[in-house]
Amino acid sequence: MSAEQIEILVDADACPVKDEIYGCVYRLKIPAILVANSYLRHPDHPLISMQVVSDGFDAADDWIAERAGQGSLIVTSDILLAERALRKKATVITPTGNVLNDGNIGNAVASRNLLADLRGGIEQTSGPAPFQKSSRVKFLNTLDRNLTALIRAYRDVS
DSSP: OOGGGOEEEEEOTTOTTHHHHHHHHHHHTOOEEEEESSOOOOOOOTTEEEEEOOSSTTHHHHHHHHHOOTTEEEEOSOHHHHHHHHHTTOEEEOTTSOEEOTTTHHHHHHHHHHHHHHHHSSOOOOOOOOOOHHHHHHHHHHHHHHHHHHHHHHHHHO
């Protein structure tokens, strides 16, 4: 495998950190694919592309999970997509800068399922906290650190 096989796959519909991703694409020369149910404006750059999928349930997730592999860095807040991508040895980070991995995905799935059950019952829960500047900074640091690790791993294999 080579560094040319590294790519960023973005679950882009509600991703608040696309500008940060673009900055890493420009600096590290790693391609990014935005995946969404409808076209999203994005920079006209050869390393940034858009994959529009059907508006079917989980169509974007299915496309990303199918493409994911060892050289993929997935950006998503969807825990079930993260679980699928991890099974294919992809690197997964959330827009808030958390790394999801084999050691913590089980707890994340269990928490997600518990919250879904609570929302379906009597218990009313609030939505996610507003996106903070500190989350943006944490995401950028996590993205840079994980992309650099992928580049080093592939350079050592080549």
